Amino acid sequence: MDEENKIQQGFPVPKPNLSDRIVVFLNTKKIIAGLAVIVLVLFIIVPFIFFRQSKKIKQTPKFSPVPAANPSIQAPSPKSIPTITLPPEDTYVSDQLIIKYKPGQSPDELQDQTKLREIELADKEAGVLSKEKLYKDTTDNNLRTYYLIKLKTGSDLLQAITILKNLSEVDNVETNAIVQPF
Numbered sequence: 001m002d003e004e005n006k007i008q009q010g011f012p013v014p015k016p017n018l019s020d021r022i023v024v025f026l027n028t029k030k031i032i033a034g035l036a037v038i039v040l041v042l043f044i045i046v047p048f049i050f051f052r053q054s055k056k057i058k059q060t061p062k063f064s065p066v067p068a069a070n071p072s073i074q075a076p077s078p079k080s081i082p083t084i085t086l087p088p089e090d091t092y093v094s095d096q097l098i099i100k101y102k103p104g105q106s107p108d109e110l111q112d113q114t115k116l117r118e119i120e121l122a123d124k125e126a127g128v129l130s131k132e133k134l135y136k137d138t139t140d141n142n143l144r145t146y147y148l149i150k151l152k153t154g155s156d157l158l159q160a161i162t163i164l165k166n167l168s169e170v171d172n173v174e175t176n177a178i179v180q181p182f
Contacts, residue, residue, distance in 0.1 A: 084161055092175035095153055097160060098134065101145040105169035107131070108144075119167060126163040127155035148176065 086092075101107075110116050123131065130150045135143040151160055157175065164173045 084158055086157060087175060087177070090178070091180075092177050094157070095151045095155060096176035097149045097151065097157070097164070097173055098176050099131075099147050099149055099164055099173045100171045101147070101169050102171045103141060103145060106145050106147070108133070110169070115169060119169060122163050122167050123149075126160035127152040128160075145171070 101109075104110075105115075107116060107119055110119075128149050129152055131147050133144065134146040134148050138144060149164075151157070161173045161175075164170055
């Protein structure tokens, strides 16, 4: 008789012997151990490696200037080495800049002849042809500090921006953006 007939006729089902039960138990333990290893790798080791790598990426080399032979020579200030990038060429007027002077420091407001002379020299070096107020009829002191600068055709905008931004009277210099509808 096969086992199905024995079960239908009420015969007791033989229990698996001890060695069969041990094999089934060990196979079950292997599966559980394998799953535990997978969980350990996924939830502990992978995030650890990820965070360790991201920490290495965020670390930037620290700048340590070499001491100069002459102690009176100092490293350039951060303002004298700006990081400037121009927008795409079709988004601004190629020979114009907008400059914002610090409050009370625009050429129309300055009384100090030395500072006015510094501004004139910087304008000449940058290739400035003309300079006019953007907001002529305003009482707003902040808007009165904006000027439109026209440069010589073919002037280097990056060089002009760098020269003008290095003036202590200047707050910011930007390209004259062309506003385009959507």
